[in-house]
Amino acid sequence: MEATRETIRSERKAQEVETERRARGAWLFYLAALVSLAGLTDAVYLTIGHLTGANFRCTITSGCNEVLGSPYASIGGVPLASLGALAYFSVFSLATLAAFNHKWATLALKMVAGLMLLVTLWLLYLQAFVIHHYCQYCLFSAAMVLTLNLIIFVAPVLIKKGQYRLR
Amino acid sequence: MKRYLPFLIIVAVLIVAAGSVIWFVQKSKQNGLSNTNANAQSDTAGGAHVRGPANAPVTVEEYGDFQCPPCGRMYPELKKIEQEYGDKIKIIFRNFPITTQHKFAMIAAEAAEAAGFQGKYWEMHDKLYENQQAWATSDDPGPAFIGYARELGLDLERFTRDMNGAEARSRVEQDMQMGNKAGVNATPTFLVNGRMLRTEATSPEGLRTAINVMLRVNQ
Numbered sequence: 552m553e554a555t556r557e558t559i560r561s562e563r564k565a566q567e568v569e570t571e572r573r574a575r576g577a578w579l580f581y582l583a584a585l586v587s588l589a590g591l592t593d594a595v596y597l598t599i600g601h602l603t604g605a606n607f608r609c610t611i612t613s614g615c616n617e618v619l620g621s622p623y624a625s626i627g628g629v630p631l632a633s634l635g636a637l638a639y640f641s642v643f644s645l646a647t648l649a650a651f652n653h654k655w656a657t658l659a660l661k662m663v664a665g666l667m668l669l670v671t672l673w674l675l676y677l678q679a680f681v682i683h684h685y686c687q688y689c690l691f692s693a694a695m696v697l698t699l700n701l702i703i704f705v706a707p708v709l710i711k712k713g714q715y716r717l718r
Numbered sequence: 719m720k721r722y723l724p725f726l727i728i729v730a731v732l733i734v735a736a737g738s739v740i741w742f743v744q745k746s747k748q749n750g751l752s753n754t755n756a757n758a759q760s761d762t763a764g765g766a767h768v769r770g771p772a773n774a775p776v777t778v779e780e781y782g783d784f785q786c787p788p789c790g791r792m793y794p795e796l797k798k799i800e801q802e803y804g805d806k807i808k809i810i811f812r813n814f815p816i817t818t819q820h821k822f823a824m825i826a827a828e829a830a831e832a833a834g835f836q837g838k839y840w841e842m843h844d845k846l847y848e849n850q851q852a853w854a855t856s857d858d859p860g861p862a863f864i865g866y867a868r869e870l871g872l873d874l875e876r877f878t879r880d881m882n883g884a885e886a887r888s889r890v891e892q893d894m895q896m897g898n899k900a901g902v903n904a905t906p907t908f909l910v911n912g913r914m915l916r917t918e919a920t921s922p923e924g925l926r927t928a929i930n931v932m933l934r935v936n937q
Contacts, residue, residue, distance in 0.1 A: 588731070595735050599742040614819070633739075640735060644728045651724040 580650035583660070583702045584643050590695035591639035597632035597688055601625070614684020623677050631674075635692060638667050642699060664696075664703050671696040766893070767839050770800070770808030776911055776932045778925070779810040781897045783905040784827060784846045785820035785854050792906050793847035795922040799929070807929060811843060813893040814905050822859045825881070827890045829863040832880035834889075838870045845870070 601624065618624070624631055641663050648656035671693045678685050766779075780796070782789045800809060813830075815823030826846050833842030845866040846853070853859040867877040880886055897907070901914065908915040910928040919928065 591731070591735060595739060599739055602739070602743045636735065636739075640732065643731060647724045647727055651720070653724070 577650045577652075579702055579706055580646045580660075583664075583699055584646040584650065586695055586698050586702065587639045587642040587646060590692055590699070591636060591643060593688055593692050593695070594632050594636035594639050598630055598636050601630035601632055611687040614678075614682070615686040615688070618678055618682055618684050618686035618689055623674075623682070638663060638670075639695075642667070661703055664699050667696045668700045767811045767834065767843070768808055769840055771805045772808065774806055774808040776803070776807045776929050777810060777909075778807055778929065779812065779909040779912075781812050781814035781893075781900075781902045781905060781907040781909075783813075783815045783820055783823045784830065784843075784850065785823040786816065786905045787850070789906045790847050790850040792920075792922075793844075796925075799922065799925060802926075803929060806933060812897060813890045814897045814902055814907070815890065815894070816905060820854075822854060824887075824890065825859060826853070826863070827893075828886040829867075829877075829881050831886035831889045832877050832883075833867060833870065833872060835880050835885070836872045836876065838872060841870050842866060 597619070601619070626634070642660065645656045645660040645663060649660055674689060675693055678689060778796075778799075780792075782792075796809070800807065813827040815827045817824050830839060830842045830846060833839055846863075849862065849866070853862040856862060863881065864874060864878060867874055900909070904917065906920060908920060908925060908928075910925070911932045913928070915924055915928055918924070
């Protein structure tokens, strides 16, 4: 009897420790959600620009018109920026759900973020070696994707093992 | 409540993102022609280069860059439009060299101005666009410009001096200032009776539509 009670108590204790550890790790998901919001804003801006044909003022780099006007800026008539917006929205949703303890969201988040990184690397290659121009909005997006991947894959490893582990 | 909170946040973000796309796209569809800054005027201020009758009901004003490929592609189309509409339109050309992207755009604009000092602005304008590919891809466009000046029968010594002189530069910069005030940030940018064509309408068809609208309005 006493032994059973002891087991239950230790299980509860273990659960509490686990819950607290997860709660501490949740800030990384909030951070990921925040970064994806920045990326979403950028992608929505570019989508609006693509659909309305607005002029982009390239203030830092000089190749916005070349990059955003290139054939790579849309796939089958669908603006690439809108696909980016969709991806950022997915990351935002999954990170928010993960922060609120939906375990399944973590794996999906890692998959989407990983896929975005691959697409981003391809787009950076296109800008550097095919179009030979850089667009600041695309570079900003690349920075956001890189940051997201650092938060999701690298930060948990760097932070002391077990303390802020991503669930 | 906490159970539903993440979903509420997600839906709110979705509404804001999708809503802003829909709102801006709708707004843009409502006015294919956008109103420009009040300072933008289709007049001949600043000694602009004009061709066509002064009392033409429609004024097409172009902010162009001699080295920009879309401007080069638009050039023959604009010629066709000019022929189609005859004395109903007049064309104004203003320099807007995007020097950050086109390293010879400024000197080309100055070459046109220098030819203008000898009364051959439009002739040089045409030569620059017709041969854009040749001089834009060379290492030094200077000899090509001098060659065009020779073909036009200009005083070459004066042309070379003017091309590199302060007067031509100041003329170009005056145009650029005017363009910046009007909100021009890409080339070619067209203003039809002072109203700026949106980028998606900056095509031969878009230009014809805008001219037709203005002709109807002015009837």
